[in-house]
Amino acid sequence: MNNKRKAVAALLVVSLMGSTCSCSAKFESSVADQADKLGKYIQDRDYKKIEKLSSGKEKDLESILAMDAGDSMNDNEAREIIASTLTYEVDEDSFEGDFFGREGSIDVTFTYVDYEKAIKDIAIFEDIDAFEEAIEECDDVVEQTITFEFEKDGGDTVCTNTGDIADLFPYADEEFNFALSRDSYTGAVTFQNLNNGSGYIDAYTITCQLAIEGDGQDLTWNYYWVVECNDVNLYTSDVMESDTDTFLTAFYSEDDILPDGNYVFTFYTEDDLMIGTGSVLVTHTEVTPTPTPTPAPSSGGSSVGPYFVSPVSGIIELPDTEITIDLPTGYICLNEDSSVLSTYFGSNADFMYNLVFFAASPVDAGGCFCVRMNYSSVDDPNAMSALQQAADAYTPDDVTVERSTSDYQIGDRTYTIETLVLANDSETAYCNFVLLGDDDSCYLLYFYSSSPDIIDEFMGGITVG
Numbered sequence: 001m002n003n004k005r006k007a008v009a010a011l012l013v014v015s016l017m018g019s020t021c022s023c024s025a026k027f028e029s030s031v032a033d034q035a036d037k038l039g040k041y042i043q044d045r046d047y048k049k050i051e052k053l054s055s056g057k058e059k060d061l062e063s064i065l066a067m068d069a070g071d072s073m074n075d076n077e078a079r080e081i082i083a084s085t086l087t088y089e090v091d092e093d094s095f096e097g098d099f100f101g102r103e104g105s106i107d108v109t110f111t112y113v114d115y116e117k118a119i120k121d122i123a124i125f126e127d128i129d130a131f132e133e134a135i136e137e138c139d140d141v142v143e144q145t146i147t148f149e150f151e152k153d154g155g156d157t158v159c160t161n162t163g164d165i166a167d168l169f170p171y172a173d174e175e176f177n178f179a180l181s182r183d184s185y186t187g188a189v190t191f192q193n194l195n196n197g198s199g200y201i202d203a204y205t206i207t208c209q210l211a212i213e214g215d216g217q218d219l220t221w222n223y224y225w226v227v228e229c230n231d232v233n234l235y236t237s238d239v240m241e242s243d244t245d246t247f248l249t250a251f252y253s254e255d256d257i258l259p260d261g262n263y264v265f266t267f268y269t270e271d272d273l274m275i276g277t278g279s280v281l282v283t284h285t286e287v288t289p290t291p292t293p294t295p296a297p298s299s300g301g302s303s304v305g306p307y308f309v310s311p312v313s314g315i316i317e318l319p320d321t322e323i324t325i326d327l328p329t330g331y332i333c334l335n336e337d338s339s340v341l342s343t344y345f346g347s348n349a350d351f352m353y354n355l356v357f358f359a360a361s362p363v364d365a366g367g368c369f370c371v372r373m374n375y376s377s378v379d380d381p382n383a384m385s386a387l388q389q390a391a392d393a394y395t396p397d398d399v400t401v402e403r404s405t406s407d408y409q410i411g412d413r414t415y416t417i418e419t420l421v422l423a424n425d426s427e428t429a430y431c432n433f434v435l436l437g438d439d440d441s442c443y444l445l446y447f448y449s450s451s452p453d454i455i456d457e458f459m460g461g462i463t464v465g
Helices: 002-044 047-052 059-066 073-083 115-119 128-136 162-168 214-218 339-345 349-354 381-393 454-459
Strands: 087-097 103-113 141-153 156-159 186-191 205-212 222-229 232-236 247-253 261-269 274-283 315-317 323-326 355-361 366-372 400-410 413-423 428-438 441-449 462-464
Touching (some): 002 087, 002 103, 002 141, 002 156, 047 059, 047 162, 059 162, 073 103, 073 128, 103 115, 115 128, 141 162, 186 261, 186 274, 205 261, 222 247, 247 261, 339 349, 349 366, 381 413, 381 428, 381 441, 400 454, 400 462, 413 454, 428 454, 441 454
Antiparallel strands (some): 103 141, 141 156, 186 205, 205 247, 222 232, 222 261, 261 274, 315 323, 323 462, 400 413
16 A cells, blocks of 8 residues: 555656646746847837836836937937947857746847947047948947846746846947037137238238137038128139148238238138138338339340240149149249239349249248259259359348258159258248259259148159150
C-alpha cells in the first residue's frame, strides 16, 4: 500500500514539473516578443504603446520622447534627427527567469549616432540642413545595453523598468548653436583712409567695412552692396564671398575726383536682407582761377605712349612678348585720361610714354603699374641695376623696412622679385618689383598691397604662350 502511495506522489511531482517547465518556456518566449515590441516602440518614440507594455506610467519619459523641450524649432528638429539614428537588437540568449515563469529579464542593445563627436568641431550651424549633414557624415555611434525586467501580470507580460529608457535620450533637452538672422551679427560701417576729418576730399575711391561680430565670424558671408549719392543709385556690386571673418568690404571709385555729395553704402546678403548701412561726405578743393599762361614749346608732352592699354577685363598682353598678365580680382585698369596718371607720373614724360598700364584695387588698398624699359633683354644687368635703384629709392619716412627677394618660375624662365615690407604703428604694405620680358624685351612690373598674399595673386596670373 505504501509503495502504491509513493508511486502516485512521484507521478504528481513529475506532472507538476512538466507543467512548470512548459510555463517557463512560454514566459521566456513572451519576454523575447515583448522586448522586441518594446525596442520598436522606443525606436518610434511611441509613448502610448510603451505604456501598454509597462507596469506603470512614466510621465517624465513621455515628455522626453516628445523631443520638444524649449522654443527653438531648429533644436527640436535636431533632436529628431539624432533620434532617427536609433537602432536596437534583442539578445535572446541573455534571458534569465525564475523557475515558475513569472519573472525574468532580457538584454536589448541600442545604438545611435555619437552626436557629440559629430558636432564638436562645428561652432555654429548655418541651418538645420547643415546639422543633418554633420550627423549623416558621422560614423561614430553610442552603444548602450538595457536589461529590461518583466513579470506576469494576470495574462499579460509587462516591463517593470521602462523608466530606464530615458537613458537613451541624453540629448532630449540639448540646445544647439544655429545661426540667427545675419543682421544679428553685424556692427557699424566704418570708412577707410579718411582724409578730411570724418569725410573725404579730392577722393577717387571710397572704401568701407562692415564689422562681423560674435558667432557671425564662424559663418560664410555672401553679400553685395549698393552705393547711392543724393538719392541716385550709382553702383550695385556682384554677389561675392567675404575673404575675411571679421568684416565685409565695399568700395566705389571713379577715374576722376568723386563729385561732392553724401555717399550712402548699404550692405545686403545674397537673399537681399539689409545687414548694414553707412554714409560719408565727399567734397573737393575749390581752385582759384589763375590767368592761363602762354604754353611753352613742347618737349615731348606727358601723355601716354603707344604701349598703354586699359582693358576692362584686367588682362594685358605685354607688347612684343608672349607674356600675359591677368590681374587679381578687384583690380581696375585706369584709362589714359585719368587724373591719377598725371598725378603720379605727369612730370616724367619718358615714363608716361613707356607706361603699359596702371591699375588699382579699392578692396585691399593695392595698386600696380607696368612700364617698358629701354634695355635689350630682361637679363641685361643694367635692367636689374635700375630695379635695385628704384627699390632703394622707395623708403618713406617713419616706417620700418624689411627687404627680401624670392624667385618665381613662369614657363622656362625664373623671375626674381624684390620685396619691401613697409610697416608703421597702424598698417603694413607689401611693395614688389620684378622684371618681366624675354631675350628681346624688358618690362618693370611694380605692385603693392596691404595683403601678404599679393605675390602669389599677381605672379599666379602671369602666363607665357
